[in-house]
Amino acid sequence: MLALMPGERRVQAAGREFWCGRLHGQEVVAVLSRIGKVAAATTAAVLAERFGVSGIVFTGVAGGLGPGVRVGDVVVADSFLQHDLDASPIFPRYEVPLYGTSRFHTDPALTGRLQAAARAALPAAALHRGLVASGDRFVSSTAEARALQAALPHALAVEMEGAAVAQVCHDFGLPFAAVRTISDRADDEAHGDFSRFVREVASRHSAAIVQALLAGA
Ligand code: ADE
Numbered sequence: 001m002l003a004l005m006p007g008e009r010r011v012q013a014a015g016r017e018f019w020c021g022r023l024h025g026q027e028v029v030a031v032l033s034r035i036g037k038v039a040a041a042t043t044a045a046v047l048a049e050r051f052g053v054s055g056i057v058f059t060g061v062a063g064g065l066g067p068g069v070r071v072g073d074v075v076v077a078d079s080f081l082q083h084d085l086d087a088s089p090i091f092p093r094y095e096v097p098l099y100g101t102s103r104f105h106t107d108p109a110l111t112g113r114l115q116a117a118a119r120a121a122l123p124a125a126a127l128h129r130g131l132v133a134s135g136d137r138f139v140s141s142t143a144e145a146r147a148l149q150a151a152l153p154h155a156l157a158v159e160m161e162g163a164a165v166a167q168v169c170h171d172f173g174l175p176f177a178a179v180r181t182i183s184d185r186a187d188d189e190a191h192g193d194f195s196r197f198v199r200e201v202a203s204r205h206s207a208a209i210v211q212a213l214l215a216g217a
Helices: 037-049 108-121 142-151 162-172 190-200 202-215
Strands: 009-013 016-023 026-030 056-064 074-082 127-134 155-159 176-184
Touching: 016 037, 016 202, 037 056, 037 162, 056 162, 056 190, 056 202, 074 108, 074 155, 074 162, 108 127, 108 176, 108 202, 127 162, 142 155, 155 176, 162 176, 176 190, 176 202, 190 202
Parallel strands: 056 176, 074 127, 127 155
Antiparallel strands: 009 016, 016 026, 056 155, 074 176
């Protein structure tokens, strides 16, 4: 992605490197979210407070949970939930305390544009749109994947950051959209499948989608 941003400026904040520059004539800040909900929330909060971004687009990989969601497919999130959040019996399972909801929705307009960009960038990939579950676990056993599927039958995919970024964007009133390519099925094969996918294709897919998004803006 940085190869597409000639003359980018590196800014260090909160121990992260933020890359500020222009992509297809638009001002962008590119950064790795880091892994897990807390790390991603910090990254999102810095983007909002320090860089004053007008919206956040997240790209990355996820484990497929939905029945037809296969390795190489694309999932565009319309909402996020934290599958490892449970403050019951004080609050219902999954509900984010004091928010009165368990789900944060992505911005419909930005999500529509991201979906169109994903379709243009990866025309051969099957594309799904719906709920994505986030939690601080790399789900890597068939038993755990089955338990998640039973508890959250509408969840298309599982990853470790999206719900946190969605909540931060809600707090800051920022439009948010997220797309994930499926690297594994969160099952007993997940570790090998994930490593192979991340090594061989993930960043190429992300860069292609972001380029298509900005080119079509
Ligand atoms: N990201 C990609 N694959 C994942 C998995 N199986 N669990 C959690 N996050 C992931």
